[in-house]
Amino acid sequence: MSDALCDLCNYDRMSNPYELWHRDLEDRRMLKAIVYLTDVEEAHGSFEYIPKSQMSFGRSLRIQLAVIWQIVRSRLAGKRDVIGIDDQTLNQVVPQSEWQACVGSAGTVLLVDPTAIFHHGRSRQAGRSTLFFVYTAENPLRPECCTQYSDQTFARPSALKALVESSN
DSSP, X not given: OOOOOOXXXXXXXXXXXXXXXXXXXXXXSOEEEEEESSOBOGGGTOEEEOXXXXXXXXXXXXXXXXXXXXHHHHHHTXXXXXXXXXXXXXXXXXXXXXXXXXXXXXXXXXXXXXXXXXEEEOOOSSOOOEEEEEEOOSSOSOGGGXXXXXXXXXXXXXXXXXXXXXXX
């Protein structure tokens, strides 16, 4: 495991209507540690996922096909940054009652392999502060998709920036 990303929530992102459901594809396996620095309820954009116990082969295939179809449609429309499906599309395959939101008080730590589960960040109606650490293999499956973990794609708090840069 080689890369770490420290990221504080950018309050400008609260205007996004939703985060798309997806699985991370940077590597075969990853470890993402999400630390809530403030209390996080669903309105704060909590991490949400579909438990593996709710995912049959058929459901997984239907979601993957929906994601591929959405990517193709978006690319044909000239959009290159669409990598998932919205809540309404997912709800047709997996009812919202089966989704699991990860809410918690400040100090809550979530450990997840984002390659193994469909997930997203809920739409934000309120601000939150979170810290993300992402670990991939030294030679990840898709290194071209890992540059955001070592460049300046995400804002970094100045107190942690030196720590992140010294680990590169």
